[in-house]
Amino acid sequence: MSxxxxxxxxxxxxxxxxxxxxxxxxxxRFIAPGSPENVLLPPDVDEETRRQVAAELGxxxxxxxxxxxxxxxxxxxDMGNSLVTRTPVADRVFSTVPxxxxxxxxxxxxxxxxxxxxxxxxxxxxxxxxDYGATLFSLLGISxxxxxxxxxxxxxxxxxxxxxxxxxxxxxLLEVGERTLAGNLDGAAAGLxxxxxxxxxxxIALGTYFTALITRLTRSGMLxxxxxxxxRAARAKGLPETLVRYSHALRNTLIPIITVVGLQLGxxxxxxxxxxxxxxxxxxxxxxxxxxxxxxWPIVQGxxxxxxxxxxxxxxxxxxxxxxxxxxxxxx
Amino acid sequence: xIRSLLAWLASRVMSPRTLRNLKAEFRxxxxxxxxxxxxxxxxxxxxxxxxLAPHPPKDQDLENSTQPPLxxxxxxxxxxxxxxxxxxxxxxxxNILTENQTVxxxxxLSHPMGTDANGRDLLSRVIYGSRTSxxxxxxxxxxxxxxxxxxxxTAGYFGDRxxxxxxxxxxxxxxxxxxxxxxxxxxxxxxxxxxxxxxxDPFVWAATHDTxxxxxxxxxxxVAQMPETTTFPVTVTxxxxxxxxxxxxxxxxxxxxxxxxxxxxxxxxxxxxxDRNIIFRHILPNAITPIIVLGTIQxxxxxxxxxxxxxxxxxxxxxxxxxxxxxxxEFLSSAWWISTMPGLAIVVTVIAxxxxxxxxxxxxxxxxxxxxxx
Numbered sequence: 070m071s072x073x074x075x076x077x078x079x080x081x082x083x084x085x086x087x088x089x090x091x092x093x094x095x096x097x098r099f100i101a102p103g104s105p106e107n108v109l110l111p112p113d114v115d116e117e118t119r120r121q122v123a124a125e126l127g128x129x130x131x132x133x134x135x136x137x138x139x140x141x142x143x144x145x146x147d148m149g150n151s152l153v154t155r156t157p158v159a160d161r162v163f164s165t166v167p168x169x170x171x172x173x174x175x176x177x178x179x180x181x182x183x184x185x186x187x188x189x190x191x192x193x194x195x196x197x198x199x200d201y202g203a204t205l206f207s208l209l210g211i212s213x214x215x216x217x218x219x220x221x222x223x224x225x226x227x228x229x230x231x232x233x234x235x236x237x238x239x240x241x242l243l244e245v246g247e248r249t250l251a252g253n254l255d256g257a258a259a260g261l262x263x264x265x266x267x268x269x270x271x272x273i274a275l276g277t278y279f280t281a282l283i284t285r286l287t288r289s290g291m292l293x294x295x296x297x298x299x300x301r302a303a304r305a306k307g308l309p310e311t312l313v314r315y316s317h318a319l320r321n322t323l324i325p326i327i328t329v330v331g332l333q334l335g336x337x338x339x340x341x342x343x344x345x346x347x348x349x350x351x352x353x354x355x356x357x358x359x360x361x362x363x364x365x366w367p368i369v370q371g372x373x374x375x376x377x378x379x380x381x382x383x384x385x386x387x388x389x390x391x392x393x394x395x396x397x398x399x400x401x
Numbered sequence: 402x403i404r405s406l407l408a409w410l411a412s413r414v415m416s417p418r419t420l421r422n423l424k425a426e427f428r429x430x431x432x433x434x435x436x437x438x439x440x441x442x443x444x445x446x447x448x449x450x451x452x453l454a455p456h457p458p459k460d461q462d463l464e465n466s467t468q469p470p471l472x473x474x475x476x477x478x479x480x481x482x483x484x485x486x487x488x489x490x491x492x493x494x495x496n497i498l499t500e501n502q503t504v505x506x507x508x509x510l511s512h513p514m515g516t517d518a519n520g521r522d523l524l525s526r527v528i529y530g531s532r533t534s535x536x537x538x539x540x541x542x543x544x545x546x547x548x549x550x551x552x553x554x555t556a557g558y559f560g561d562r563x564x565x566x567x568x569x570x571x572x573x574x575x576x577x578x579x580x581x582x583x584x585x586x587x588x589x590x591x592x593x594x595x596x597x598x599x600x601x602d603p604f605v606w607a608a609t610h611d612t613x614x615x616x617x618x619x620x621x622x623x624v625a626q627m628p629e630t631t632t633f634p635v636t637v638t639x640x641x642x643x644x645x646x647x648x649x650x651x652x653x654x655x656x657x658x659x660x661x662x663x664x665x666x667x668x669x670x671x672x673x674x675x676d677r678n679i680i681f682r683h684i685l686p687n688a689i690t691p692i693i694v695l696g697t698i699q700x701x702x703x704x705x706x707x708x709x710x711x712x713x714x715x716x717x718x719x720x721x722x723x724x725x726x727x728x729x730x731e732f733l734s735s736a737w738w739i740s741t742m743p744g745l746a747i748v749v750t751v752i753a754x755x756x757x758x759x760x761x762x763x764x765x766x767x768x769x770x771x772x773x774x775x
Binding site: 082085086087089090093097100208209211212213214216217220221223224228334335336337338339340342343346347357358361362369373376377380381 | 569570572573575576577578579580581582584585586588589701705708709712713714723726729730733734737740741744747748751752755756
């Protein structure tokens with residue numbers, strides 16, 4: 070099967086899954102105690118107004134009509150209005166998406182940059198101090214809750230050294246990009262520096278689990294590959310050890326790494342939600358938690374749909390990537 | 402006796418070869434031994450919390466609030482009390498209190514981990530917190546396993562339509578990151594609607610009814626103050642099981658899919674065995690090893706999930722490690738231990754579970770090739 074057909078097939082599956090997600094999210098409102106008009110209105114309001122508001126929100130329609138209306142609105146990009154601020158949900162949700170993507174990507178970069186060299190060193194120096202250190206680190210890393218790690222980073226890094234601010238990030242990457250395009254290079258550089266200082270600790274807090282996980286996978290994968298015949302053959306014909314390690318063995322190790330990282334993407338996104346709560350990061354996670362506490366269901370629903378959709382898309386990309394790096398698997 | 406009971410239990414679910422692998426791997430390495438010892442300690446702590454905790458966990462002692470843990474001293478900067486008439490204030494020893502006076506407070510033996518902002522003993526809270534983690538971790542995993550394995554085996558055994566329907570449902574569940582779904586599910590309930598159930602504590606009951614000789618009860622404990630029940634967070638347990646059953650379903654389905662074409666399954670079918678019997682008597686026992694490995698890892702994952710939920714304030718009980726980490730967040734710069742101690746408890750418990758998980762994976766499933774798998 071060609072890549073194009075694979076993508077079409079997976080996208081169709083993705084559409085089905087997203088439809089399921091929308092249905093689940095729609096149903097979520099009905100298990101929540103208290104109906105939307107009660108969130109909207111003060112408790113002492115008279116029955117007449119209550120009924121009027123319920124009618125305006127479309128709550129008097131039969132459920133299947135509400136469901137179809139909901140899907141039709143979603144297809145137009147309309148996620149309804151916030152119950153609290155009365156502004157469109159889509160605006161609120163999409164304005165927070167970049168911050169979450171920045172955090173998730175930064176954490177992934179931290180993880181890959183540290184973990185792969187660490188795993189290789191650990192495997193090539195098996196049972197030496199460096200290996201024990203790396204193994205201990207990865208055991209700690211997969212066992213530490215990231216929100217607690219975030220607090221410890223604030224406690225032991227941010228508070229004593231006063232380099233990394235823990236307040237809300239003032240500029241995002243989009244803002245930096247806008248300044249660059251506007252020719253304001255000094256402003257862009259200052260913004261970028263500020264952004265880097267703000268994102269360092271959250272990225273480490275979120276990325277540590279993945280660093281540990283990828284270190285483990287790289288180590289065990291490299292150990293396996295370094296014992297294979299083709300590596301012996303490569304060494305026997307006199308190839309430099311660096312070439313054998315990085316070009317032969319590491320390349321084959323990447324396949325299982327991509328699989329597992331793909332499976333763990335949910336942990337990354339879920340982890341981002343709670344890391345945002347610790348560092349006051351203005352992303353989707355903060356929005357979800359604030360909205361749950363404010364009983365602002367339309368925003369919770371919109372955020373859930375956006376998160377799940379993003380997750381489904383990411384999984385399709387990972388699957389395609391996996392098939393691409395592993396010639397043994399075809400796009401079936 | 403416990404040994405032979407365990408051996409009998411193990412022989413019911415595992416083949417002799419698997420058992421041999423388990424034992425060999427256990428002897429070969431120290432790490433699983435550490436994991437097992439730590440886990441047993443945590444379990445014993447959870448079961449006998451009222452007898453081990455030096456103080457009742459909810460008792461406030463405002464005189465001794467934010468006391469540092471043993472071996473540390475905390476400094477607090479006191480505001481000067483300048484009186485209206487300009488006179489100075491003397492302390493107990495007759496020294497003049499100057500501005501930015503630094504007061505050192507030393508830890509006391511009675512609060513080895515220090516106290517929180519309300520003067521509650523942190524060690525006792527950590528000890529009681531292990532109950533919530535263990536209850537939710539173990540019961541949540543069992544529930545997720547029962548649901549997931551049933552769905553997975555059914556899907557894999559029947560294949561075709563049944564498989565399609567069940568696995569598409571699983572796909573939809575997997576489209577939500579588990580923490581996000583858990584937050585949304587617990588979050589839809591208002592705090593008063595997060596259900597908990599007060600489980601009676603048989604050991605405290607026995608102690609208060611004088612069925613245990615008094616010498617067996619440690620001196621420090623005050624039987625009269627022991628809570629007779631422990632809070633079991635029902636909603637949280639249901640939610641963590643609901644978001645995690647899919648992993649069991651995937652593993653069980655894969656096993657059933659490959660087992661259903663085995664000769665012994667065909668033979669059972671040929672003699673007219675019922676599908677339900679084939680699934681539970683022939684397929685399940687042969688699929689149990691990967692399920693056990695997954696189960697160990699899931700207990701760790703669910704403990705982390707529970708702590709995340711209670712950190713965010715969706716727990717239903719205040720005796721939870723995540724709850725205390727959250728409570729200490731605002732005192733991070735003045736009383737670091739409030740958040741640190743319960744976090745360490747989580748890390749230690751999860752490390753122990755991960756060590757056991759690695760042991761089981763290395764011993765039971767050599768194909769996976771884990772740490773040092775060559």
